[in-house]
Amino acid sequence: MGQEQIHQPFQLVADGSITTPQGFQAGGLHCGLKKTTRYDLGAIVCEVPAAAAGVYTTNVFQAAPLQVTRESIGAGGMLRAVLVNSGNANACTGKQGEADAYEMRARFAEAIGVSADQVAVASTGVIGENLRMDKVREGIDRLPAGMSAMAEGADDFCQAILTTDLVQKMVCVKLELDGRTVHVAGAAKGSGMIHPNMATMLGFVTTDACIGGEALQGLLRRATDLTFNMITVDGDTSTNDMLVAMASGLAGNDELTSGHQDWAAFEAALRYVCEVLAKAIARDGEGATKLVEVKVRGAVSDESASAIAKTIVGSSLVKSAAFGADANWGRIIAAAGRAGEPINPDTVDISIGDIVTLTQSRPVAFDEEIALEYLKGDTIHIYVDLHMADGEATAWGCDLTYDYVRINAAYRT
Secondary structure (H helix, E strand, O other): OOOOOOOOOOEEOOOOOOOOOOOEEEEEEOOOOOOOOOOOEEEEEEEEEEEEEEEEOOOOOOOHHHHHHHHHHHHHOEEEEEEEEEEEOOOOOHHHHHHHHHHHHHHHHHHHOOOHHHEEEEEEEEOOOOOOHHHHHHHHHHHHHHOEOOHHHHHHHHHHOOOOOOOOEEEEEEEEEOOEEEEEEEEEEOOOOOOOOOOOOEEEEEEOOOEOHHHHHHHHHHHHHHOHHHEOOOOOOOOOOEEEEEEOOOOOOOOEOOOOOOHHHHHHHHHHHHHHHHHHHHHOOOOOOOEEEEEEEEEOOHHHHHHHHHHHHHOHHHHHHHHOOOOOHHHHHHHHHOOOOOOOOOOOEEEEOOEEEEEOOEEOOOOHHHHHHHHOOOEEEEEEEOOOOOEEEEEEEEOOOHHHHHHHHOOOO
């Protein structure tokens, strides 16, 4: 039940970053929103108006920056920059929070010499506290001088968007379109409050491909549904989740549309970037020691497989078993059975890695010591075959550890 190796129409750029696509600069600095001296304000800037797309949290309580970003992208489908702060979510902050988000947009737009509706804003951190705008203003005024198209600028940006994350998350690929080299890159943050119904906690994609905003929006939505919407750490959907993509068009390829001969190749590259970032978020879940991947096959539809896979990977009992290196297939089948999707209780196969534990819903004897050694690794693959139809999906999560409770018991303090 292992996974097939599929040839990809793109190549990984080992030293690539969000500033590798032509036209982009990035930067970050410490302005004082965090109690430590870690960076807490960053930006990505494009030298030309970039086609833009965005996906946002479905949480009813939406942070003020989401309103601002929606408005900016909706004004003309183009962006020149995205400004991000960490340490404060600017969520549930009422009219003052809205005013602060709009002020951030206007001040940064003035600082880089563009119109306000060409700037997006994102925030992450503690909910319910007003921004210290004196710190933010001072940081915005300093930020443009530190922007760079080099890897250092991307690194500074990635540092600036982190909260409880332990590692930075960034990826870049390249492919050929119309004889031109095109790059697609991404950066993200996320470690807790991870159960997206839209995108990621905060995610940013840059590309130098020539593509219109409407076409980019469609691709971003589809990529999101197959990647960021398939991860979970703790079952909580944030108030601030946002994924923004910007395309400078400077690679010089013919404009990408669904009729373009390389449309599928570009879509695959974008999906790969999103998948790498999504898996990195799941692996970096608060307190996590392992990435857990659940692949469901044989479901009545892809949507059904998706619901079952997310239920399994999000189960506290499955997550706890992963932490304890316990090959407890009973928790897996129990989670599948409560997903609310059609399942034939007599035809389910389950494997943990290459270890078959269940065939046609009947237990199979396996070597517990071999299973223990496998489960001690940092990546666990769980395969479930329902033998009903052709629906399939993959979801990603992490184990549930003592540290998750410790981190979240003292998050504000």
